[in-house]
Amino acid sequence: MERTSPLLKQSMLPASIKQVRIHDTFWSPRQLGVIETVVPYQWDALNDNIPDAEPSHTIENFRLAAKEADGEYYGMVFQDSDLGKWLETVGFVLSVTQDPQLVQIADEVIDLLERAQQPDGYLNTYYTVKEPGKRWTNLRDNHELYCAGHLMEAAVSYYEATGKTKFLDIMSRYADYIAEVFGKEEGQKRGYDGHPEIELALVKLAHATGNKAYMELSKFFVDERGQQPHFFDLEAQERIEAGDLSRDKPNQKKRIYDYFQAHLPVRQQQTAEGHSVRAVYLYSAMADLAAEYSDEELMNACKELWRDTVHRKMYVTGGIGSSAYEERFTIPFDLPNDRAYTETCAAIGLMFWGHRMLQIEKDRQYADVIELALFNGVLSGISLDGKSYFYVNPLEVWPQAADFRNDMNSVKVTRQPWFGCACCPPNIARLLASLGQYIYSHQDDDQEIYVHQYIGSTLDATLSGKQVRLSQQTNYPWDGQVTIEVTSAEQIEFTVAVRIPSWCKQAEIRVNNVPANASNHENGYVKLRREWQTGDRIELNLDMPVEHIHAHPQLRANAGKVALQRGPVIYCLEEEDNGANLQDITIPSDARFHVQFAEHLLGGVSILTGIGTRSVYPSGDDQLLYTTQGFCRENVPLTAIPYFAWSNRSRGEMTVWMRQH
């Protein structure tokens, strides 16, 4: 589609996964883990071939819908989305690697999808197999459009990787049918899904197919959200009248729909509310549409929501959603460390949203949050061996209390094997497989290439029809040295805009060994414009001291405490290194930590060592619980490890925030 919107015209376009090859000591093994381990494992899971695991039944459900098997539907109402996420990941994998066998598997399952598709284009196994005739009767709870969205994202991913159109055609037929069912015309439903997802998927589908109707449909869903009379009330009333009381009671109090981000029309929403994954999926679509339609009002809502999220409701790790109940945002500054929910998927969704905001606004604040979430709240969700996962990423754990207390029962002290979960593992897989798209953007009108993230990689871009290659080398996040080399068949004038992360207070930039002014940045990006030619070399030196991070005084849980950050990495103390009762430890306000790369620890990480204090107390049984005597304190050595690497050794206590004395 043409980029007619003024906001879209001034936006950047992210470099596609195909344009970017990652070769990074930190990320490449993790991406490879997804390709070699997670994708095959997950395929076995979808086919119920994992011994001792709960059956997924996902593929079997599609066979049932295609009338190629006998039996009953099994699984969650949103089971189809698991195949969507897997196929989307497959597409990303095929964008960065060749794998004919994987293509064959994917093609076969896409054929199955086609056979499961109904003549009118409808494609949902739950309603085809289990509740035929009840399509679109419970948008609020049953994830019907959500599943469609994940399959659409998969179709786009697979098309972009392989150029094959069958899956895209299947999902276009489904989208065409959905566009008939939903709309403002007589006989159409003015509804939307309880779980946002299709909105951002339709934007992708519109771009992949060039069909603006899908963009319009996305806009319709976004604009209808939260309007009165409330669609969720109306459909609940219809269910009640039809005698279907499985989800509703006749005299049920009207729910406050903030859980679904449907409490207000989206343009009136100024604070991040409700289920945090749903929220950031919605806000991602809102940002997409703001750019597409040059919709300043929608963009302003996005900015307000972003501000509320990152300045009021985000953990220092980039995690969001502080309440296990409804997996939701709560009130400003309510960010307890031991009862953080901080679902891995929510941090990933925050990256999705920030990625879109960044393209429109060209402001490092978005890239900073993407980086923060990526290295901390997202990465903590997967074990170093790639085989187990956290849904919930607490910032403080006392295992014995977490085991015992019901008010902490969402906190797991060790990661769980992936097949026990349905959403976070595939979400991490698709994120890692598609990591390339977060590194660079280009703005063709101004002949600009933005470097957002420091990840060893090669970008092949085309500027005014000319091929340009940027090769980035770095040992990030363990040091701040980044080298970017240019390769170009001919000399060409353009801008390389490099991000100075907000955590970096002292940056040096050299171009071909000549210093550039690193403080001359525009929204955090230093713009290096010149006639570039092969062999030109940009060197960044981002100073990475160990920083003491203080929380806003309203953030009660962190009063008197600091967190340690070095570069983009948040650190934590673990019991394995520092003994139990980590809350007793204090560090001085001028504490200096020594940085040391521990090659053989936790897959190779920089650790921080320093001196703190601990109480001296006898270990007898009769000590008073309360005394008027303070306890003496003694110096103790401390070792902090990256937060993302916690819980990869022994089970034990962990804390991100440490008391300062």
Place this chain on the structure above:
Amino acid sequence: MERTSPLLKQSMLPASIKQVRIHDTFWSPRQLGVIETVVPYQWDALNDNIPDAEPSHTIENFRLAAKEADGEYYGMVFQDSDLGKWLETVGFVLSVTQDPQLVQIADEVIDLLERAQQPDGYLNTYYTVKEPGKRWTNLRDNHELYCAGHLMEAAVSYYEATGKTKFLDIMSRYADYIAEVFGKEEGQKRGYDGHPEIELALVKLAHATGNKAYMELSKFFVDERGQQPHFFDLEAQERIEAGDLSRDKPNQKKRIYDYFQAHLPVRQQQTAEGHSVRAVYLYSAMADLAAEYSDEELMNACKELWRDTVHRKMYVTGGIGSSAYEERFTIPFDLPNDRAYTETCAAIGLMFWGHRMLQIEKDRQYADVIELALFNGVLSGISLDGKSYFYVNPLEVWPQAADFRNDMNSVKVTRQPWFGCACCPPNIARLLASLGQYIYSHQDDDQEIYVHQYIGSTLDATLSGKQVRLSQQTNYPWDGQVTIEVTSAEQIEFTVAVRIPSWCKQAEIRVNNVPANASNHENGYVKLRREWQTGDRIELNLDMPVEHIHAHPQLRANAGKVALQRGPVIYCLEEEDNGANLQDITIPSDARFHVQFAEHLLGGVSILTGIGTRSVYPSGDDQLLYTTQGFCRENVPLTAIPYFAWSNRSRGEMTVWMRQH
């Protein structure tokens, strides 16, 4: 009964409620509130005469059991116990005051009880009306013996107040019947109640009636608890075989019975576990029986349990039970302030237990805990006007978070009207009505009178057949001046043992203006032995500086924090006096607080004023949530009020523990 047990012979006997008349500026109005307001209100509630309140149906259930009404049973399975608690309170009230009308009401309801009693002595409305034929089929869950226990306590209380024996006879018949059903003989049940209560009640009944069989029955229940094969398993199996699956499933995993303190035989229990009210009721009976039977093994278990409770699992307010889930003890040092459960009834039960331990051991540690619980964790349960109640007594409240977060949903920010609750309000009522029994004990063999609590009161005691009166005057807890005057018809040699509370580091004692050696104490009691005569006067001066209380370093929730205590009173900060965000406040380690009696505040309390610090920060919307800059701090005036008086003004934040800098 004769005091034949060696342990019992060396024990003290608490002065009875009838022997003690309270005339205290602090306590008398509270006791009067119970007599004048709570008792009539509760009677109306039992009779469903409170407009807009949920019906209690308690009296109606007894009418149904007596076949004097038509209808169906309504209420909890333990509804009968509400009448028991009320009648027990009535007995206490009638011990300290005359009220012919109350006697008449009580006599009439006792007549009804008699008519509701079954020919075999059984007396329980639930099983008589609702599930006839199912007596004793679910001891674990259905509170059958628990209800019996409360009615027995009531019968003893009423008998001791009035000398009338009808109620005592009714409950003796019931006890006789229970003794037929339960026991080790062929055909008897080797069971016990899921909720301990009858055990301590039977001890009282044995003393009131002189029937040692009741003591034996109590001992049987206590000794059977936790034995294998497990009674709760056996009765569950019987229910399953009888086809009654309402509470059990055939393949149900065997429960760990620590919730019921039935995980081990009681003599093997060394740590306080499970539902905290049940626990302290059981431990109270264990202490009773240890003394009665001179059972050192049982006494040692009591001491271990006491140590674990007060040195590992008690809040600084004397509250116990740190988990809302199962209202239970958790693990040592797990005492979160904002998610404290600290049920008012549990703190009251801790007083019951400590009261018994104190008589046996003559050690101030028990009187100290009784005092601590009374002035703090118990008293916080009732509003200053006596009309609303807390079940849950948190030590830190952020109302907005408590409203929003599901993991704090047991915390109420304001007290609830009593009729919404079933257990704590009557428990507070019976405690306040019976407060007299906690003040004095006597040990006749050694001619000793112990003064445990400083409450303005008059004790009329008999020592070797001679009448002695002690008159105590004090302004406690607001100052530590206590005067005790002796009145005696003739000169008599005996000991007055006065307690030096453990919080008091400097005490002065004068007898007839002559200094006595206050540091010469025996387990915290200074023993003043002499020939006492009318006009003799003991003066205590207990120094009451404001103390900074530190928690054990393992108590993670209080790391780096202090609480303020003056005398027996724990203080707190409220938002009303100190603004919001109380967690931001720090006080210096050498902070000095000024004590001031505020006559017109909160019914007249001593408040503490001092200087702390707070962060200085602008109030704009764009402040960063996390920064590398610490925040400046400024001095702010602080006002602390007694913890028991919190939440009597505006709704707002509160904290007991303050950060120290």
